[in-house]
Amino acid sequence: MRAVLLVARHVFKDSVRDKVLYAIVAFALVLMATSFLIGQLTAGQDVKIIKDLGLAAMSLFGLFIALFIGIGLVAREIDRRSIYAVLAKPIRRHEFIVGKYLGLVATLAINLIVMTAAYYVVLAYMRWTLSPAALAGQPPATDPRLLIGVAMIGAELALVTAVALFWSTFSSSALLSAALTAGLWIAGQFGSDLRNLGQVVKSPVAAGVGRALYYLLPNFAAFDVKAQVVHGLPIGAAYIATTLLYGIAYAAMLIAAAVMIFSRRDFK
């Protein structure tokens, strides 16, 4: 256990300094900062649109970060053999993988926190500058309920990181792993379509396959509560708890599989 935390700490230190992450986060921040310029176009919907854009930016750029760190770091590490020296130390392979995952999730969390802080700064600015009339009839600009949306985005991205880690434990190509992870994320948005395939396609086999895929593939769409938090609509605590548990269980399954594969892998 101690070894796991040691690995996590140093993976975090290494990955959080990566320049590409700075670029991605900076891009997201710039997007948020300029989003209030679009106020001219929106016929009074500035706050809603900025909330939407901010969450979308965090989701999208967070996805890039998760892909990058999950794959770039593990595949690169194996490719460049930095892993040899570590594995020769008194550390078991499973400790290494689990520690790696925790370190990557910590990096992701820090980046999300930075983006959330910027998000709220922009929203606070909006609240300060807009007239009360313009703010009326909507949920508050600096609505703390938005944090629920952010937390769900974080959980979704932690699951993406687990997928990325899983692929990169046995694939030698970082690009292939990235493509597979991105593909799974896209597929995971179509949960309802897969589940309801039977209503559209008249073949029972296809319907069965659709349902099976729905349960098998990670259902990323379930984490999407962005629209609800922006409109200030209530989301059941039970729903959140169930979805988070689903994410944890799925990620744990992937990490376990990654450990199994990684423990048997020859490093040629």
Next chain:
Amino acid sequence: MDAIRIEGLTKHYSVGFWRPRRYTALDHLTLRVAEREVFGFLGPNGAGKTTTLKLLMQLMFPSEGTAEILGKPVGDVSVRRRIGYLPEHPYFYENLTAEELLSYFASLFGYHGQERAQRVSRLLDDVGLGAERRFQLRKYSKGMLQRVGLAQALINDPELVFLDEPMSGLDPIGRAQVRDLILTLRDRGVTVFFSSHILSDAEAICSRVGILAAGKLAAAGSLTEIVPFKIHGWDLVVGGAPQALLDELTGGGATVTRISDDRYRLLLSDAAAPDAIVGRVSAAGGTIVSLNPLRKTLEDFFMAQVGQTAARHFD
């Protein structure tokens, strides 16, 4: 107790996607290394030296055979506390500094706080990394990375050290330093197992060597066993010797090569009497630049062994 005991260690790969063929990287290697030895594991590029080291570090899993390190089977995690490993072409986490990296590895061994900091500092001094230790590893040259690699291999004061091509990427000064380091380790009683394709390094520091070619062990033993200490000729470099004398010596069976204006190298057979020839050159007004005995070197032996071994066979 043997430090390392390898029995019939074999590694096959599958090569090729459509019609996979079996490629044997290591073919039933059997070897013992005693404690406190400096063992040189030699062979041309691609012979299987790195494969052997990876199998010993359990970075790969053998197809057949076993290996033991310090009496415990390979893969025993507790043994890893007592060994060190320097991989070939070491590469580390780019964004960490050398200090942070060594600190990380030291922490994996269970060192904390003050003791850890002192250990890290001492080791960085030993390998000659000064102020650079605070720069991120991405900025390091190959030679500096090699030093960091050595430092991390020794961070736990190991009893047994595995070095894969430790001299690679170093300039002559660096190589001398590494040689001295290995000798220092030997004096401290550490067992050193290192692989190299540069024979002169091995000759200088090893007590025993093993020669690997095409996955098979061609020979193993102490240097004196492998390379009979027998003089089979002389290498004499003279200056200002008169042509007549040179012609006479050529007639007597010596091979004369011109090095520069008035310098010549004479290769004499072992039957020749070097003292007499030296006297005659001096008497004729020439100077003796150097006189060296010719012995069969490790290189000769090596070339012969490697040449003999069949090319890699594919099933």
Next chain:
Amino acid sequence: MTAAPARATIGAVVLIVTLAAAVVWLQVYRDARFHLAEPAQQVLYVRSPAMMQRLGLSFDAVLADLYWIRAIQYYGGTRLSDTAEKHYELLYPLLELATSLDPQFNVAYRFGAFFLSEPAPGGANHPELAIQLLERGIAANPTRWEYPYDAGFVFYRQADYRQAAEWFRRAADVAGAPPWLRPLAAVTLATGGDTQSSRRLWQNMLATADEDWLRRSAEHRLQQLDAIDTIQQLEAVTAEYRRRHGGPPPSWEALIRDGGLRHVPIDISGRPFVLDPDDGSVTISSDSSLWPLPTERAP
């Protein structure tokens, strides 16, 4: 040598700047020469809301915002354009997409309801589409009283007072609806169509509007109703003149000399009313901001 590299650098910079200028000029020239309509205005690549929902992955809300912005720009662009006949064909599809991607997009429903039913030139003159949009809004947000209220409004403007009253009643039935809705339903049924109840309706709208544009529209309408009242009063004066002099007044000055008026009547935008010397009828000037006035019967 330092001279040669410096020269080369300057040369490179000059070349780049020249090319940049050429690039910009070519665009300007091309746009001026080949009058291309704004493509974004006229072409809707994806018409199907269901398809858009799938393409949107998890970014539905942002896409809804995007379609909302396009809807606003489309409306504004069409309204301000030079063409005499203003069609707003894309307004409904854009709003339909926005509300499909974000079913809680309140302002889109209300904007759509208002401007889809608004007669030309300010709107699309398709009240049935307005009702369609509102029904979708009601289905997604049954707790919002504003949508059935807006639906009633649409029917009121079509002079279908029975349906209007029915919708107002439905609005009143929603929990949390304001108390003036139920009496409004009753009044509409009884006296729908006269300017008094219209005025009341618009005043209610003004009071409850949570959008700037809605408020402005309500104010505008009330000003128009005021203008209609003023016209009625002015026509009473011209009728009096006709009775006394045997013919309609030839001009405002004549009326003023006669004593019927004290000064030339102007509307709230500062434009004088127009007197028709043939029959004494009064209208607002065509360059008044209140033009065109709604007919008396259907505000």
